[in-house]
Amino acid sequence: MENADVFFGLHDFLDRMRQPSAADFVKSIKSFIVSFSNNAPDPERDSAMVQEFFANMEAAFRAHPLWARCSDEELESAGEGLEKYVMTKLFTRVFASLPDDVKVDEQLSEKMSLIQQFIRPENLDIKPTFQNETSWLLAQKELQKINMYKAPRDKLVCILNCCKVINNLLLNASIASNENPPGADEFLPVLIYVTLKANPPQLHSNLLYIQRYRRQSRLVGEAAYFFTNMLSTESFISNIDARSLSMEESEFEKNMESARALLSGLSTDLGGSNKSDPSIGNSLKAELLESRLQALNSGKERKSSFRSKSFETRSVSKDVHYVKDESSMAKVPSLSDIENRGALMLLKEDLPSIVFREYPYLFAHTGDLTISDVEDLLNNYKQLVFKYVCLSKGLGGALPPCHPSNSQVHRPHEAETAKERQDNGAVEPNDETEKHIAMTNSSSTISLAGEENFESKSPLDKAVEGKEETSH
Amino acid sequence: MGCSSSLPDRSSRRLSGLGNPESNGVPDAKNLRVKLVLLGDSGVGKSCIVLRFVRGQFDPTSKVTIGASFLSQTIALQDSTTVKFEIWDTAGQERYAALAPLYYRGAAVAVIVYDITSPESFNKAQYWVKELQKHGSPDIVLALVGNKADLHENREVPVQDGMDYAEKNGMFFIETSAKTADNINQLFEEIGKRLPRTPPS
Numbered sequence: 001m002e003n004a005d006v007f008f009g010l011h012d013f014l015d016r017m018r019q020p021s022a023a024d025f026v027k028s029i030k031s032f033i034v035s036f037s038n039n040a041p042d043p044e045r046d047s048a049m050v051q052e053f054f055a056n057m058e059a060a061f062r063a064h065p066l067w068a069r070c071s072d073e074e075l076e077s078a079g080e081g082l083e084k085y086v087m088t089k090l091f092t093r094v095f096a097s098l099p100d101d102v103k104v105d106e107q108l109s110e111k112m113s114l115i116q117q118f119i120r121p122e123n124l125d126i127k128p129t130f131q132n133e134t135s136w137l138l139a140q141k142e143l144q145k146i147n148m149y150k151a152p153r154d155k156l157v158c159i160l161n162c163c164k165v166i167n168n169l170l171l172n173a174s175i176a177s178n179e180n181p182p183g184a185d186e187f188l189p190v191l192i193y194v195t196l197k198a199n200p201p202q203l204h205s206n207l208l209y210i211q212r213y214r215r216q217s218r219l220v221g222e223a224a225y226f227f228t229n230m231l232s233t234e235s236f237i238s239n240i241d242a243r244s245l246s247m248e249e250s251e252f253e254k255n256m257e258s259a260r261a262l263l264s265g266l267s268t269d270l271g272g273s274n275k276s277d278p279s280i281g282n283s284l285k286a287e288l289l290e291s292r293l294q295a296l297n298s299g300k301e302r303k304s305s306f307r308s309k310s311f312e313t314r315s316v317s318k319d320v321h322y323v324k325d326e327s328s329m330a331k332v333p334s335l336s337d338i339e340n341r342g343a344l345m346l347l348k349e350d351l352p353s354i355v356f357r358e359y360p361y362l363f364a365h366t367g368d369l370t371i372s373d374v375e376d377l378l379n380n381y382k383q384l385v386f387k388y389v390c391l392s393k394g395l396g397g398a399l400p401p402c403h404p405s406n407s408q409v410h411r412p413h414e415a416e417t418a419k420e421r422q423d424n425g426a427v428e429p430n431d432e433t434e435k436h437i438a439m440t441n442s443s444s445t446i447s448l449a450g451e452e453n454f455e456s457k458s459p460l461d462k463a464v465e466g467k468e469e470t471s472h
Numbered sequence: 473m474g475c476s477s478s479l480p481d482r483s484s485r486r487l488s489g490l491g492n493p494e495s496n497g498v499p500d501a502k503n504l505r506v507k508l509v510l511l512g513d514s515g516v517g518k519s520c521i522v523l524r525f526v527r528g529q530f531d532p533t534s535k536v537t538i539g540a541s542f543l544s545q546t547i548a549l550q551d552s553t554t555v556k557f558e559i560w561d562t563a564g565q566e567r568y569a570a571l572a573p574l575y576y577r578g579a580a581v582a583v584i585v586y587d588i589t590s591p592e593s594f595n596k597a598q599y600w601v602k603e604l605q606k607h608g609s610p611d612i613v614l615a616l617v618g619n620k621a622d623l624h625e626n627r628e629v630p631v632q633d634g635m636d637y638a639e640k641n642g643m644f645f646i647e648t649s650a651k652t653a654d655n656i657n658q659l660f661e662e663i664g665k666r667l668p669r670t671p672p673s
Contacts, residue, residue, distance in 0.1 A: 232574045273543065
């Protein structure tokens with residue numbers, strides 16, 4: 001498999017760098033990194049410098065005896081190894097280094113967090129045949145991994161994996177329903193929907209970073225096409241308005257307002273939105289107030305929510321911006337606030353069963369189930385857990401047990417460690433569908449292992465660090 | 473509709489995505505590699521045309537894997553030139569029209585597709601022609617394609633209208649049927665012949 005080849009290539013690249021005859025390469029690489037880091041950030045120039053350096057080094061590799069009689073693939077791997085090494089070193093210097101980009105990231109993330117509250121597949125022209133929100137979670141998950149990696153290639157792989165999951169789901173749906181095979185008419189709307197729901201961290205900065213620092217000769221063909229789809233997704237989302245979702249202006253504004261209210265957890269807005277039935281608005285306010293008081297009295301819960309704030313900096317969670325948001329900083333609603341509020345809203349529903357359409361097993365009895373339901377149930381379960389954990393983390397609150405008989409109390413940091421373990425594990429406990437459809441995640445695992453090797457053993461590192469020590 | 477027989481064969485293609493693009497040989501004057509973008513209303517059969525083209529000349533070494541919205545196919549022309557088409561499909565719904573420039577940037581060919589049973593789709597095709605004339609690269613090869621020619625009993629756009637419009641705008645014109653595969657190969661061969669014979673920069 002291609003990913004395994006690259007893994008091999010990285011080690012191979014490092015092995016070659018340890019050869020005495022590679023001394024000049026080591027020197028060039030380290031001096032490039034040092035000189036680069038001495039300049040003030042300037043994305044255009046930085047990108048051009050890095051691209052030129054990669055091109056020169058790759059040409060030098062090709063001409064060097066170390067790679068004599070090597071195939072194009074092996075040289076390609078060496079180029080990948082170099083790109084990964086250099087960009088891992090330069091990452092903090094070049095990623096989201098301009099305040100303007102950081103601002104765009106925040107605005108985009110805020111917009112996604114609002115629109116994801118009310119967007120429906122129909123708003124983007126996704127035909128019912130192709131709607132599959134449960135399975136789309138798998139695609140969202142791929143996108144949300146993007147900040148786990150520093151190398152441009154690894155970030156790009158997250159995007160390509162997401163696209164691949166979507167395409168396979170579309171293809172399966174088209175076969176099942178005897179529809180024409182899916183093209184861009186079907187693909188792009190789903191990618192936009194999935195991105196909105198995923199709200200991947202620092203989307204704008206990640207795309208700029210890949211565009212600037214992924215070796216240009218390798219960002220071509222299929223990868224370029226799907227990367228372009230991601231760029232157009234970003235563009236579409238940042239320009240979303242009532243018209244682009246086929247909504248009435250007033251409806252769009254109302255939806256945005258209530259999404260804002262929901263996110264900031266402001267009970268004051270609720271009074272307004274419940275004008276038709278003031279008694280419910282009032283009792284809701286009372287409920288919210290009560291539970292907030294409870295939260296204040298519960299030292300444990302406070303502690304956890306503070307602790308989760310300290311995770312912000314390294315968290316890969318998509319929702320950290322909610323916590324950063326000034327308005328919500330003061331009053332992050334607890335999970336029980338939201339739960340109570342939701343329960344009241346449910347009571348108001350005319351036909352509560354419609355709300356539960358997505359959860360077909362809610363009213364099932366054990367006797368109704370067959371073995372073939374297991375896969376479906378497991379999918380449903382995963383979807384619920386994932387949503388729940390995301391919501392909890394996004395709120396920055398403690399996670400109360402979601403199952404009454406579950407004696408184990410999950411806390412955010414435990415959940416996160418568990419998630420990380422799962423994501424980095426050599427064998428992901430994925431279900432069959434994902435194994436079948438996603439590009440193997442082992443590349444990610446492998447990449448991380450490769451990075452560790454870089455950090456601990458690389459002669460380049462020793463050389464660069466040695467130089468840094470003396471120059472200080 | 474109907475090109476469902478033209479599903480891409482998933483089993484015989486291996487992962488590429490990031491694969492080294494040059495392994496099939498560096499493009500030169502004899503081996504062209506061109507980016508082709510497909511534009512047109514949703515439902516006119518853009519992706520069906522491509523699938524029919526790619527499937528019809530099935531190439532087991534083709535490494536396309538992620539999905540049918542991007543496909544590539546190499547053809548050999550009579551002058552012993554080979555042309556590798558990298559075909560970029562675009563979403564045809566009105567709300568995505570503003571995104572098209574991201575896709576046709578750098579394209580050597582634009583194939584603009586309409587449905588001969590839908591006058592609206594013919595209007596939309598004319599809109600794309602104008603847009604490309606204004607914002608596409610100046611030497612872009614433009615082709616106008618009236619698809620679903622098999623549905624002649626429902627025809628609402630006369631052949632002559634398509635022909636006249638194409639002639640006025642210096643485009644190549646053809647009517648195709650992705651369903652019966654009529655004129656599909658001819659479309660791509662004709663495009664290949666019209667490509668400027670200089671390697672892409």
